[in-house]
Amino acid sequence: MGLEFGQKLAILVLATVCGAAGAANTNATRIRAIAVERCSTCHGPTGQSSNSLFPKLSGQNAAYLIQQMFNFKSGARRSTVMEPQLADLSGDDIVQLASHFSGERLNPRPVPDKALAEAGRNVYLLGNPNSGVPACAVCHGPTAKGGQMLPRLAGQHAEYLELQLRRFIDHSRTTDQTLMHSVASKLTEDEIRSVSYFLSGLD
Ligand code: HEC
Numbered sequence: 001m002g003l004e005f006g007q008k009l010a011i012l013v014l015a016t017v018c019g020a021a022g023a024a025n026t027n028a029t030r031i032r033a034i035a036v037e038r039c040s041t042c043h044g045p046t047g048q049s050s051n052s053l054f055p056k057l058s059g060q061n062a063a064y065l066i067q068q069m070f071n072f073k074s075g076a077r078r079s080t081v082m083e084p085q086l087a088d089l090s091g092d093d094i095v096q097l098a099s100h101f102s103g104e105r106l107n108p109r110p111v112p113d114k115a116l117a118e119a120g121r122n123v124y125l126l127g128n129p130n131s132g133v134p135a136c137a138v139c140h141g142p143t144a145k146g147g148q149m150l151p152r153l154a155g156q157h158a159e160y161l162e163l164q165l166r167r168f169i170d171h172s173r174t175t176d177q178t179l180m181h182s183v184a185s186k187l188t189e190d191e192i193r194s195v196s197y198f199l200s201g202l203d
């Protein structure tokens, strides 16, 4: 006796659902493996890198992470280190890696020098009306969490923030010349140092 049409349909639906779930699981496992075996070498197992040469990815806005990975892949943001890391990854892999790291917790670092942190807080919240530096908070938000394409700065390594500010100034960070170049090029050395220091301690 053959199966009724309804029974056949039920088996077909079940098989399709199980197959799709299996594929999704395999891909999630693959993404975790890439994150742990590859990205973690520099960015740490959860994206909370301990070496300030490498930016923290944990807690960073997913849309921003995706945008930057596509920028590295296309060469729009030049990095001889990052480009080969992404060469064999698909657009879908990138989206999933971004969501993986974005969901992890980012821990700030203690900032014992209160005077330096306070000077940095003023730059962040007020800018410098004398030299025309706008308040960073206008774009990066009052608590420096950014949003969508705007990076979170709270809790990031001070050394990395300083490096990127210098790169916006000398155009070696090749994306977004208009906004961040015009902001960063008005900052003094003291302001670069204090605002980066303040941000690295912000939860
Ligand atoms: C060999 C070290 C190394 C490995 C491995 C590595 N990265 Fe990076 N990553 C860097 C460096 C260095 C930078 C900073 C690039 C620059 O601005 O010059 C960076 C920057 C980034 C940024 C930009 C962050 C920001 O705040 O703008 C993202 C996103 C990123 N990496 C994701 C990844 C992912 C995902 C992987 C794994 C597939 C990975 N990286 C593997 C070294 C590495």
Ligand code: HEC
Pocket (backbone or CB within 6 Å): 055, 123, 124, 133, 134, 135, 136, 137, 138, 139, 140, 149, 150, 151, 152, 153, 161, 162, 164, 165, 175, 176, 179, 180, 183, 187, 195
């Ligand atoms: C007019 C809006 C605007 C203002 C004001 C602004 N930023 Fe930005 N900032 C941006 C945008 C947009 C990006 C992303 C650039 C890109 O896509 O490469 C960015 C990126 C950055 C980055 C790179 C972060 C990373 O993870 O690589 C740093 C550091 C930064 N801003 C610091 C500052 C500081 C410090 C101030 C205040 C002195 C400031 N910004 C003011 C818009 C702004």
